[in-house]
Amino acid sequence: MKLPGLNTQILLGAIFGVAAGVYFHSLGTAHPFVQTGLYASGLVGTLFIDLLKMILIPLVFCSITVGIANLRQHRQMHRVWVATLVFFMFTMAIAITLGMAASLYFKPGAGVEIAMFSDAMRNFSAAQISPSEFATQFLHGLFVNPFKALSEGNVLAVVIFALFLGIALVMGGERYRNILVLLQEAQEITMRIVGWVMVLAPFGIMALLIKLVATQDTAMIGTLAKFMGVVTGITLLHGVVILPLLLYLITGTTPLAFWRGAREALITAFATSSSNATLPITMRCTTRNLKVRPEIAGFVVPLGATVNMDGTALYEAAAALFIANLVGVELSFAQQLIVFFTAMIAAMGAPGIPSAGMVTMVMVLQSVGLPAEAIAILLPIDRLLDTLRTTVNVQGDMVGSLVVQKLAAAPEA
Ligand code: ASP
Secondary structure, eight states: OOOOOHHHHHHHHHHHHHHHHHHHHHHOTTSHHHHHHHHHHHHHHHHHHHHHHHHHHHHHHHHHHHHHHHHHHTTOHHHHHHHHHHHHHHHHHHHHHHHHHHHHHHOTTTTOOGGGGHHHHHTOOOOOOOHHHHHHHHHHTTSOOHHHHHHHTOHHHHHHHHHHHHHHHHHHGGGGHHHHHHHHHHHHHHHHHHHHHHHHHHHHHHHHHHHHHHTOOOHHHHHTHHHHHHHHHHHHIIIIIIHHHHHHHHHOOOHHHHHHHHHHHHHHHHHHOOHHHHHHHHHHIIIIISOOOHHHHHHHHHHHHHHOOHHHHHHHHHHHHHHHHHTTOOOOHHHHHHHHHHHHHHHHHSOSSTTHHHHHHHHHHHHTTOOGGGHHHHHHHHHHHHHHHHHHHHHHHHHHHHHHHHHHHSOOO
């Protein structure tokens, strides 16, 4: 019998995972069968993520270095760099604007009693951090001893060091040819290993989704339904309409063609809630399926995984307005502008790991004097909302690499 293709297997794994998760949830986590099932899915899911993380850092390091070195040979470095940053900022700005506009219009949180959450807030203490401290920490974290960054899995610092190395390789030209060839071969090898990990993706994704759905705390969902509805609706609008429209207008790629090429990465992002863990698969989809040249994808995708987060930016802004409504504070226009900018910085500073956005959101709340402890209210629903925002974060990186490829190839004005 012939097995269905990997894409179909992944989709089936995801559907089966959600269905089994719902069934487990209905039985209750105390049921012995469910406990065994949760143990097994916890193990398989963790191993899948471990495998992705194992290959992540070597892949990022080699892809960026080789990518930069090859770009420079084509004299495109400057354009790629500028197009990437402009695209990242532009799409995050659209996402935040949508999130804020929808929150101002639908006013989730207005009329809900904050006293309901007083217990949760009392038992939660948020680390205080101001935007300036946050910026200092972020900048300070950019330049790190490469061996430390590599061993700690610090993606952003590895990206930065690889940029330096890539530029140095180009400046040195023929002199460092052997190192470049070595890194090129190392990158091919890491992609080969990613291919092996992909074979396990259907099982990994199924296991992660079973665990996620089965262990959801549904009590809070009712109270926060309106907020969840607004965030989910706007995130979907951004991912299903805005990004595909931009992609189509700039590159002519249809939404269907994009979905076909990107789905493995999108489903993995949904199941893992981690842009970093998904990165090896994002790279594979971008270069193999969407046919972005490796030197462009090698630069745009890893950088995007840590700094380009449309879903997170949207969420941070919407959540700040939600909390303002909850505590009954009317934010002035100036304060709304502050939320806009701090949400962007907070999203850029959030690492691509589950619930990272929650941590950096403290800064957004504090910038306009909202109580950071109110984050405790959002924690029970965060893992659920994280699935979709991570998917849109990863989608933004793939759309970005296609757009940058197109813009960088355009003839000089
Ligand atoms: N989980 C998100 C990501 O990896 C970050 C966040 O928490 O918003 O992209």
